[in-house]
Amino acid sequence: MSESSALGHGRGAAPAQDMETLVGYILQVGVLLSVALLAAGLLWHWAATGSSRLDYTLAGMSFFQFLLADLQQALAGAFRPRLLVSLGIATLLLTPYLRVAASFLYFALVARDGKYATFTGFVWAVLTYSLFLR
Amino acid sequence: MLPEALFLVSVAAGFVGAMSGMGGGVVLIPALTLLGMDIKQAIAISIVSVVATSSGAAAAYVRDRLTNLKVGMFLEMFTIVGALAGASLTLVVPQQPLYVAFGLVLLATWTTLLFQRQQAEATTARQDRFTRWLDCDGSYYDQASGQTVRYHAVRAYLGGPLMCGAGLIAGLLGVGAGAIKVLIFDVAMGLPTKVATTTSNLIIGVTALAGTSVYLAGGLIDPGLAAPVILGIVLGAFVGTRLLVRLRNQVIRRFFLIVLLALGVEMLVRGVRGAL
Numbered sequence: 344m345s346e347s348s349a350l351g352h353g354r355g356a357a358p359a360q361d362m363e364t365l366v367g368y369i370l371q372v373g374v375l376l377s378v379a380l381l382a383a384g385l386l387w388h389w390a391a392t393g394s395s396r397l398d399y400t401l402a403g404m405s406f407f408q409f410l411l412a413d414l415q416q417a418l419a420g421a422f423r424p425r426l427l428v429s430l431g432i433a434t435l436l437l438t439p440y441l442r443v444a445a446s447f448l449y450f451a452l453v454a455r456d457g458k459y460a461t462f463t464g465f466v467w468a469v470l471t472y473s474l475f476l477r
Numbered sequence: 478m479l480p481e482a483l484f485l486v487s488v489a490a491g492f493v494g495a496m497s498g499m500g501g502g503v504v505l506i507p508a509l510t511l512l513g514m515d516i517k518q519a520i521a522i523s524i525v526s527v528v529a530t531s532s533g534a535a536a537a538y539v540r541d542r543l544t545n546l547k548v549g550m551f552l553e554m555f556t557i558v559g560a561l562a563g564a565s566l567t568l569v570v571p572q573q574p575l576y577v578a579f580g581l582v583l584l585a586t587w588t589t590l591l592f593q594r595q596q597a598e599a600t601t602a603r604q605d606r607f608t609r610w611l612d613c614d615g616s617y618y619d620q621a622s623g624q625t626v627r628y629h630a631v632r633a634y635l636g637g638p639l640m641c642g643a644g645l646i647a648g649l650l651g652v653g654a655g656a657i658k659v660l661i662f663d664v665a666m667g668l669p670t671k672v673a674t675t676t677s678n679l680i681i682g683v684t685a686l687a688g689t690s691v692y693l694a695g696g697l698i699d700p701g702l703a704a705p706v707i708l709g710i711v712l713g714a715f716v717g718t719r720l721l722v723r724l725r726n727q728v729i730r731r732f733f734l735i736v737l738l739a740l741g742v743e744m745l746v747r748g749v750r751g752a753l
Binding site: 428440 | 533536537551699705
């Protein structure tokens with residue numbers, strides 16, 4: 344079986360390469376952004392208070408509630424060290440999640456590969472459910 | 478516990494993890510408990526940092542076309558279910574069995590590293606019908622030989638359930654369980670070493686996320702403690718990976734193996750002594 348038929352009939356000569364570029368890009372940008380936000384938050388907190396300990400917990404909140412609360416604060420312009428650290432953690436956790444979501448959309452819409460769309464769709468659904476846990 | 482101390486310990490853990498090939502979590506968790514952190518909190522914080530290290534490494538591997546995305550995405554279905562179960566179990570069990578389990582997994586992983594074959598070749602075994610149905614044959618460019626290596630997977634029906642077990646361990650103990658995944662790819666599914674390690678890395682990110690979601694809901698993830706750990710372990714792994722390319726020294730490898738053995742025995746002893 345030739346490579347192109349094995350990977351469905353997507354656009355261009357090598358559809359799998361598009362997907363690899365996309366996945367690689369999502370992972371790279373996600374991790375770099377997350378690390379930058381965490382470092383900025385901790386350094387800002389340290390510069391402002393002289394203390395390196397940032398005290399707060401996330402008890403009783405699902406990931407999506409946590410994300411929503413962060414985004415609301417960010418949109419309101421209420422930037423402070425704590426928010427940057429929260430956004431850093433949220434970005435980190437969204438990175439593999441978005442990678443799975445992008446793979447699902449790719450298999451479903453571009454490659455039109457029902458088998459792998461089902462596999463990645465299942466993973467996406469389970470992760471979505473687990474991130475709603477509280 | 479001082480964030481500066483957490484940061485430094487995490488740099489060391491990321492560094493040793495990258496140099497030894499065991500991953501950061503396996504070193505990080507014993508180190509954090511030695512600093513006096515509760516083992517469940519150490520597990521929760523470690524699994525968040527595993528998301529960072531594995532995603533960072535996976536990005537490079539995927540773009541180098543070493544990772545088999547299809548094999549990875551098929552097996553993720555099994556590892557995330559295992560990870561959710563494992564993490565849920567950790568929330569309810571007492572601490573001592575976790576120490577024992579961690580010690581045992583560390584020693585088992587250590588043994589597989591010790592007897593690691595240098596490079597496994599692509600299998601020549603006949604492909605079964607189920608794996609053929611999965612349509613996941615691949616190829617990669619091997620820089621050392623300058624050739625494109627074609628390979629196929631076998632026994633995916635065995636790889637799936639085994640990966641569920643690897644995910645269970647990852648979720649239960651807050652580690653990537655990369656060595657176990659590589660072993661499954663190698664022994665059960667006949668993938669060449671390069672594809673096995675890079676594909677395992679891709680799966681680890683999603684598996685760790687599933688585990689993290691349970692610990693997050695359990696209120697065990699304190700961002701003020703997690704942030705310095707994540708930054709430290711990413712930095713340590715980055716430096717360790719760069720150094721690894723330059724020095725492939727057997728002496729250094731042996732030194733790290735001794736450190737890891739000591740950590741494994743220490744965890745086991747703490748678990749067993751506490752239970753008596």
